[in-house]
Amino acid sequence: MKKSNERRERDFKERIERLSRDAAACSKNVETALGELASVKSALSSIVKELARIKEMLADQNGLTEQKLDAIGDGLEIMEEELSEKRKKAEERSPGKESEYLSQLQYLRADFENYKRFVEREKCELGDRLCECFMLDLLPIRESLEVAVDHAKATGNSAGLLEGVALTLKQLMELMKREGLEEIQADGMQFDPFRHEVLARVPAEEGEAGNSVREVLRKGFVFRGKVIRPALVKIAVSEEEAAPDVT
Template sequence: MPAGRDRDPARGRAETPEGEAPAAADQGTEENPARAIERLDRELAAKSAEAQQHYDRLLRERAELENFKKRVQRERSEAVQFAAEQLIRDLLPLIDNLERAIEHAESGGNGQPLVEGVRLVWKSALDVLERHGVSRVEATGRDFDPSVHEAIVQVPDADREPNQVVQQFQPGYVLHQRLLRPAKVSVSVRPNVEKGGDDD
């Protein structure tokens, strides 16, 4: 026989170290590239959605914080602006009494020095109120405004349009656009208009 035929065919094989699988077996466990890309896309989309949720929550919390700051600032400003409201309410009867004293002294025909003195006090008190943001509600001759006027009597008057202020019995006062008390007035009505609910 030829010498080459004596060789064992198994000897020509490359021996594989014990415990290791052939390289072809490893290739079977690798992830398909297309599937890997698809999986990464899903993970990226999930992370993007999560990041967007965090960002939206951050924006909402920031907006709520800004609204809270504005509300606190507004309440603080109103507290300072209207801090003297009760004091001013208590001063209003003093103004009323001074006005009555002036009217009484003037109707008597004497006591002019007293009238002038009381008038100065009255004017000074009004100046103090004005410096604190208080203004008078003048009503006589104007259209009746229920937001600042209180009608206590109706006066038939053919020479006036209905709902005009005929006389002001007590002035109203406003503090920084807030009504402290309305002006008490009489209001014109047509002579043929009957008032309901006044006669019992």
């Protein structure tokens, strides 16, 4: 389990590094794009101001000369070229690139959300595994108490001890059940290879269903839906199946 935890820790660190690099690169691209768009906006503002100035000059018919008109024409041509260039840059940085950056950000967000869900799931699974190991450690204690209670009942001695052990056993069983431990029902049930483990086969008696559990030799348990220990059982089968193989 220690090696498994170390592998998960390395995997988490690698994913965090990759997400950090991707987020930083995407942020840098967005900042670059915003910087270029700000530059385009500033240039367009200058063009608008210059056009307003030229418009005022044209309104003053008395001050216009052929030389001024030529200068205005040259200036308009330059501004038309510059406006075309700025429009092209704005279009390159606006619809297409904006969509690209948005897609990158959405990918990073989705990847990070998946990562968070993965971490939460791993934490839950790790908690379940720790509880599972704890339950397995408790089972021998529970069984020892059960044996003590059964022995005290059979001998009829030590009534006080029997009462104390029985109470302790009851508390332990309630705790384990509350945490998700359930006993596998086996006695008289049809054999289930996923929940029962066969230790012996005996001939079925009259009226007894074949492949049914005759006796439970050791209880089995399920913890939060997962079999952590199958029940060891003796099953009833046909005489042919029960007979030992002499070949």
